[in-house]
Amino acid sequence: MAGKARVLVIDDDADVLATTRLFLESRGYEVLVAAGPEQGMHELESGKPDVVVLDIMMPHSTEGFHWLWNVRRHTDKAIREVPVVVVSSIHQTTPMRFREGEADETGDYLPAQAFLDKPVDPDQLAAKIDALVNKTAQ
Amino acid sequence: MADRELTQAPGDLSLSQIELIARIRWLIDLRWGAFVGVTATVLITREVFHPPLPWGYLLATAFLIPLYNLFFHFDWQRANRVGREHLERTSSVLANAQIACDLVVLAALIHFSGGIENVFEFYFVFHMVIASILLSRRAAFGQATLALCLFAFVAAGEYVGILPHYNSPIGVRLSGLHTNSMALLAVLWTMATSLYVTVYLATSISSRLRKREEEVGALTRELARHAQELEAACDRLSELEHAKSTYARNVAHELRAPLAAIDQLLRSVTDGLQGETSDQAREAISRARARTRALLSLVNDLLSLAAARQVRVLGQWRNVDVREALASVVDGAMPSANARRITIETHIDENVPPIHADAKAVTELLDNLISNAVKYSFDGGRVTVRLCREPEGILIEVADSGIGIDEADQEKLFTDFYRADNARKFTSEGTGLGLSIVKSIVEAHGGTIVVRSRKNEGSTFAVFLPVTHPPKNAGGPE
Numbered sequence: 264m265a266g267k268a269r270v271l272v273i274d275d276d277a278d279v280l281a282t283t284r285l286f287l288e289s290r291g292y293e294v295l296v297a298a299g300p301e302q303g304m305h306e307l308e309s310g311k312p313d314v315v316v317l318d319i320m321m322p323h324s325t326e327g328f329h330w331l332w333n334v335r336r337h338t339d340k341a342i343r344e345v346p347v348v349v350v351s352s353i354h355q356t357t358p359m360r361f362r363e364g365e366a367d368e369t370g371d372y373l374p375a376q377a378f379l380d381k382p383v384d385p386d387q388l389a390a391k392i393d394a395l396v397n398k399t400a401q
Numbered sequence: 402m403a404d405r406e407l408t409q410a411p412g413d414l415s416l417s418q419i420e421l422i423a424r425i426r427w428l429i430d431l432r433w434g435a436f437v438g439v440t441a442t443v444l445i446t447r448e449v450f451h452p453p454l455p456w457g458y459l460l461a462t463a464f465l466i467p468l469y470n471l472f473f474h475f476d477w478q479r480a481n482r483v484g485r486e487h488l489e490r491t492s493s494v495l496a497n498a499q500i501a502c503d504l505v506v507l508a509a510l511i512h513f514s515g516g517i518e519n520v521f522e523f524y525f526v527f528h529m530v531i532a533s534i535l536l537s538r539r540a541a542f543g544q545a546t547l548a549l550c551l552f553a554f555v556a557a558g559e560y561v562g563i564l565p566h567y568n569s570p571i572g573v574r575l576s577g578l579h580t581n582s583m584a585l586l587a588v589l590w591t592m593a594t595s596l597y598v599t600v601y602l603a604t605s606i607s608s609r610l611r612k613r614e615e616e617v618g619a620l621t622r623e624l625a626r627h628a629q630e631l632e633a634a635c636d637r638l639s640e641l642e643h644a645k646s647t648y649a650r651n652v653a654h655e656l657r658a659p660l661a662a663i664d665q666l667l668r669s670v671t672d673g674l675q676g677e678t679s680d681q682a683r684e685a686i687s688r689a690r691a692r693t694r695a696l697l698s699l700v701n702d703l704l705s706l707a708a709a710r711q712v713r714v715l716g717q718w719r720n721v722d723v724r725e726a727l728a729s730v731v732d733g734a735m736p737s738a739n740a741r742r743i744t745i746e747t748h749i750d751e752n753v754p755p756i757h758a759d760a761k762a763v764t765e766l767l768d769n770l771i772s773n774a775v776k777y778s779f780d781g782g783r784v785t786v787r788l789c790r791e792p793e794g795i796l797i798e799v800a801d802s803g804i805g806i807d808e809a810d811q812e813k814l815f816t817d818f819y820r821a822d823n824a825r826k827f828t829s830e831g832t833g834l835g836l837s838i839v840k841s842i843v844e845a846h847g848g849t850i851v852v853r854s855r856k857n858e859g860s861t862f863a864v865f866l867p868v869t870h871p872p873k874n875a876g877g878p879e
Binding site: 278285320 | 654657658660661662664665666668669672674675697
């Protein structure tokens with residue numbers, strides 16, 4: 264199952280998007296890509312991915328945050344509960360707190376299931392995706 | 402009462418005006434006491450000594466005091482109600498009028514109780530002291546002249562017989578003194594010199610004091626102005642710190658994002674995902690990737706350093722359990738330690754209290770110390786981390802069995818970008834910013850850091866952090 268999982272990657276950086284796609288496809292995942300939040304929502308609703316890999320800082324600064332909160336408020340339960348791996352090049356010294364497994368409406372913690380710093384290590388990303396897919400399958 | 406009214410006086414009056422306005426009120430209050438004193442003295446003298454004095458005149462004069470004092474009392478209240486300009490204009494007239502009335506009443510009382518034979522004549526002197534303190538030097542000399550004229554009028558009037566003379570009721574009888582021309586001249590001369598010398602001395606002292614007061618007032622106003630400027634500068638500094646933080650965050654993204662993209666692109670080539678490449682090209686790309694990662698480390702360290710230097714003002718201060726932070730940092734360091742067979746040993750005192758700190762900064766501090774210890778340890782070595790309680794804080798000790806630091810290098814260790822020669826030779830990894838970051842974080846938390854090291858025998862970094870250390874802008878722990 265893990266190797267065949269369908270992953271949606273959302274990133275406004277075309278190079279990152281292309282290379283992440285290559286990394287994941289070379290490891291056997293089926294990859295959907297979106298270059299921005301709107302396209303990302305469309306792909307999420309139509310493609311029904313198992314996991315989303317989301318860049319948090321997109322053109323309008325913190326668009327990824329809003330996108331994620333919109334997903335968590337979606338009317339479709341399957342979409343609302345899709346596991347999300349946040350990838351970001353925001354440095355750890357910024358006031359934003361990324362912590363796995365914790366989320367609240369104050370925005371202090373993001374409602375995501377995993378976090379990775381950019382540049383993404385493909386093996387680490389694959390491990391996170393597999394863990395989330397397996398967890399959902401259980 | 403006087404103070405309350407003084408505070409109602411507008412702020413831009415001069416100190417001497419403020420003093421005058423306050424003292425006029427004081428003089429009015431004092432006069433009620435004077436009336437009681439004079440009346441009591443007259444009545445007691447009459448009842449005890451029964452001297453032949455015009456008691457009716459004496460008491461009538463004494464009762465003039467509350468009458469004109471009532472007038473001054475209401476006039477003062479009206480002046481206060483009307484406002485600053487009126488108060489400024491009338492305060493000096495009011496003070497002069499009050500003292501003049503007092504002098505007239507005193508002269509009358511003296512006349513009705515013995516004239517120049519009355520020893521109370523020297524009460525004119527303390528009126529001169531009051532006049533010298535409250536009025537200008539010119540007005541005080543004017544009051545002295547009025548006092549002298551009134552006294553001379555009484556003395557001369559009694560001497561020539563225009564005014565009747567009443568013998569002094571005091572024990573030592575000086576009857577007939579008022580008709581003795583030499584005695585008259587001597588008393589007038591003594592009175593004149595006493596009054597003028599008193600006014601001269603008192604005005605000299607009070608004008609000097611007034612000048613000092615004006616100087617102190619000017620300095621106080623200057624100080625208040627500087628305090629205001631300082632407050633504005635502080636606000637501006639806070640704004641700048643905030644702007645700097647936002648700038649740093651933007652730089653973080655703007656620099657790290659392209660570097661991350663470059664790294665991913667290069668990795669896709671070295672992983673063979675972009676088609677076949679020659680070994681030589683792959684080698685060159687691997688080196689380019691290593692340089693990219695070094696640059697990323699540098700950007701990270703520069704941002705960490707900027708954050709460490711702002712933590713005192715911009716940190717998220719709360720109670721932090723250092724044991725938790727330490728456990729997570731040690732976990733994070735394990736992969737690189739295991740890869741080189743380095744053992745990380747921890748000794749954690751379970752009684753370590755939480756400290757008031759910025760959690761991210763504390764993690765950053767521990768991460769730098771422990772990753773440095775692993776980085777500069779020999780393969781198969783040992784890193785020992787101790788966390789224990791101290792009387793007013795906690796002590797973190799990170800010891801390694803690594804390359805050590807030459808004594809000459811130890812004092813430069815916390816300088817930005819400084820790396821000791823043996824450290825450079827041992828590994829090319831490192832930006833020379835790690836210990837600068839550590840020192841900034843320790844200082845922001847009011848702590849201290851000590852290094853004990855000998856070359857080739859390992860190093861120990863000991864950090865003391867106090868339990869409470871209020872940051873500059875915080876109201877207290879959350």
